[in-house]
Amino acid sequence: MTTTSRVPVTLVTRAAPGVEVRDLTVVYKTPLGELPALRGVSMIVEPGTITGIVGESGSGKSTLALSLLNAVQPPGRIAGGSVEIDGLGDVLTLGGEELRQARGRHLGYVFQAAQNSLNPLKTVGKQLLDLGRSHGVRDGRALVRDAMSLLERMGLDGARVLDSHQHQLSGGMRQRVGIMLALVLNAHLVILDEPTTALDMITQATILRIVREVHQERGLTTLMVTHDIGVAAEVTDRLAVMYGGRLVEHGPTREVLGAPRHPYTQGLIQAIPRLSGDITQARALPGRPPTLGTLPSAGCVFRERCPRRMDVCETDDPLAVAHGDRSVACHAVELPTPGVRVERATPAARVPSGAEEDHT
Numbered sequence: 208m209t210t211t212s213r214v215p216v217t218l219v220t221r222a223a224p225g226v227e228v229r230d231l232t233v234v235y236k237t238p239l240g241e242l243p244a245l246r247g248v249s250m251i252v253e254p255g256t257i258t259g260i261v262g263e264s265g266s267g268k269s270t271l272a273l274s275l276l277n278a279v280q281p282p283g284r285i286a287g288g289s290v291e292i293d294g295l296g297d298v299l300t301l302g303g304e305e306l307r308q309a310r311g312r313h314l315g316y317v318f319q320a321a322q323n324s325l326n327p328l329k330t331v332g333k334q335l336l337d338l339g340r341s342h343g344v345r346d347g348r349a350l351v352r353d354a355m356s357l358l359e360r361m362g363l364d365g366a367r368v369l370d371s372h373q374h375q376l377s378g379g380m381r382q383r384v385g386i387m388l389a390l391v392l393n394a395h396l397v398i399l400d401e402p403t404t405a406l407d408m409i410t411q412a413t414i415l416r417i418v419r420e421v422h423q424e425r426g427l428t429t430l431m432v433t434h435d436i437g438v439a440a441e442v443t444d445r446l447a448v449m450y451g452g453r454l455v456e457h458g459p460t461r462e463v464l465g466a467p468r469h470p471y472t473q474g475l476i477q478a479i480p481r482l483s484g485d486i487t488q489a490r491a492l493p494g495r496p497p498t499l500g501t502l503p504s505a506g507c508v509f510r511e512r513c514p515r516r517m518d519v520c521e522t523d524d525p526l527a528v529a530h531g532d533r534s535v536a537c538h539a540v541e542l543p544t545p546g547v548r549v550e551r552a553t554p555a556a557r558v559p560s561g562a563e564e565d566h567t
């Protein structure tokens with residue numbers, strides 16, 4: 208990723224953008240005061256990759272996704288850090304029309320509960336044309352063609368869906384409309400927050416295949432929030448594991464799932480029931496994830512549930528240690544050879560902006 212100074216949104220490069228999140232802190236106002244939902248999160252997203260953001264409910268996944276769009280709403284507030292996106296600069300410094308144009312045209316997104324986000328008074332087709340117009344799309348017919356083709360690939364009757372109102376579509380159909388709307392303006396950074404939660408297993412598999420295909424065809428950088436490790440395993444190249452507002456482990460999906468290093472990642476994987484073999488081997492993580500009010504203000508956020516807890520975990524928040532293109536934030540993890548203790552979870556090698564890379 209190039210460290211960009213601010214450039215006008217219209218000059219944006221169309222190649223898959225890299226993203227660098229640096230020291231991001233987001234707080235929510237609560238009766239106990241402002242409490243951090245994200246604390247010092249740093250992460251690099253390589254251009255052209257699909258990164259899964261996983262973790263239990265409340266770990267900060269959606270807050271991170273919203274921050275990438277500079278869309279955290281009160282009672283939340285971005286209290287510190289930066290989100291540099293190739294071609295856009297630090298999105299946290301964008302506002303007004305610049306930010307509106309960036310969203311949709313350059314940053315496509317499907318928020319959680321996308322199935323409820325359509326306007327009940329307008330047909331999907333009308334909303335599509337409104338969206339196009341508000342982003343300066345001149346060729347409405349081409350936009351409709353592209354939308355129909357995306358919908359049809361997701362197993363829907365495109366013409367019928369565009370003619371429908373929200374109440375005429377099932378939850379799963381609306382979810383797919385949300386995905387179409389995120390992709391149809393040709394954004395090159397796409398953020399999907401739980402894109403398949405309302406879908407049955409077969410439809411979910413179809414959608415994941417299409418997300419992957421469209422990602423490759425269009426040269427996207429994709430971030431997918433999911434609480435479902437199976438979904439992440441199926442579709443992502445890299446995995447970012449969050450706990451209590453911290454990024455605790457990050458690396459290539461196969462390596463993180465095959466040889467998890469952080470005790471939390473190990474616990475998450477052990478908790479997945481297997482379809483074959485001994486199902487009694489699935490072991491739920493003991494305890495519950497913290498809420499904003501129960502997060503410890505010092506030491507490791509995971510220590511209460513950690514089987515490898517040590518004295519230092521009570522007092523020192525572990526920094527991310529990068530080793531190759533993996534990083535882990537845990538006092539108890541011994542790396543194969545001495546790692547470099549760094550504040551930021553930075554992969555060793557960065558691919559230049561827009562460079563092609565085989566991540567399979």
Ligand SMILES: Nc1ncnc2c1ncn2[C@@H]1O[C@H](COP(=O)(O)OP(=O)(O)OP(=O)(O)O)[C@@H](O)[C@H]1O
Pocket residue numbers: 235236237244262263264265266267268269270271281282283434497498499
């Ligand atoms: N509007 C809000 N006001 C107060 N606290 C909030 C608000 N939104 C989120 N939080 C808190 O911030 C923390 C992170 O929430 P976030 O929704 O980002 O987590 P998540 O990992 O996406 O969870 P889920 O999988 O349940 O969506 C949680 O403790 C949550 O309760």
